[in-house]
Amino acid sequence: MGVRGMGEASAWARAVARAVSELRGRAGLTVQQLADRIDKDPSYLYGRLNGSAPFNINDWDYLARALGVHPLEIARLASKYAAADDEGLEPTIGTDPVELGRRLRLLESSPRTAGPQFDAAVLIDLAAEREIDLTVEEWSQLLSGAGGAEVPVRVLYAVAEYTGVAVGYLTDLDDKGLAEATEAQLELRSAIREVGGESVLARSVGDVSPAGLRAIAASLRAAHRGSSD
Known part of the structure; x- marks a missing residue:
């Protein structure tokens, strides 16, 4: 099953909001500026920063990019706030x-x-x-x-x-679409490695469909087998 439904902010969600507020302060951004960077209405951001509702997983990605940090930094700071509040979460x-x-x-x-x-x-x-x-x-x-x-x-x-x-x-x-796309990329990485290429090359084909990625992987393997005969 996937992420649970959204509702009232939990203790952990409030800790996340405090972490985002701290990082926003470090970056010198107003709430309006941060909302603009993540393409959200300021009311959406205010509602989550004040604990009325939780941020979702996609929010974490957008916020991290806007704040210039990795999403794990948000989690790390939130964990410290939770521990300080004796939540033990x-x-x-x-x-x-x-x-x-x-x-x-x-x-x-x-x-x-x-x-x-x-x-x-x-x-x-x-x-x-x-x-x-x-x-x-x-x-x-x-x-x-x-x-x-x-x-x-x-x-x-x-x-x-x-x-x-x-x-x-x-x-x-x-998210079956994301799973299919990711696993096609992994298959291509494996094919590139098998033929002696650099796995980092798989990054350059992010816009190709999963079927296209698998076709590329099959072509690489076939060409490699042919050159080995």
Whole structure:
């Protein structure tokens, strides 16, 4: 299942609002200026900054770009506010553990957009740098689909950052279009790696349809097999 329905802002949502307010202050932006940058009406932004309603996942992406930070920085600051308020909260999202495990295994076996092949130890270190708790055992449980339906949002953000995929691929399992596009890109990355190319080249074909990406991957593999005969 995907992200839960929107409603009254929770304690965590209010912590996120405080984090966004802090980052807005650091950037020297008024609410109007920030609203313009994320293409929202100021009333929409005011309603979330004052805790009347929560920001959604897409808001996090737009806000991070507008504020010049990674979405994980919003989560990191929000966690500090939550801890200071003695909420002891770690934001989670409801998922289908089996489907999430399948997607994580696919990411683990696919080339990354840049850098060495996927290494769980490196991912865990990356998470630790961002004050995100993730152990080898927890990662294994997520891969196997035995990690439970509630998964820390920040863990999924860290995985998305490390593997170079849209975070929605892991946080919104109901978005079939995004899943198809992402998995076609992963297939192309694998084909490029198989023929000895650089996986970073897959970034340059973001506007090609999933079917087109798979056709390119098949052509690369066929050409490589032909040259090997």
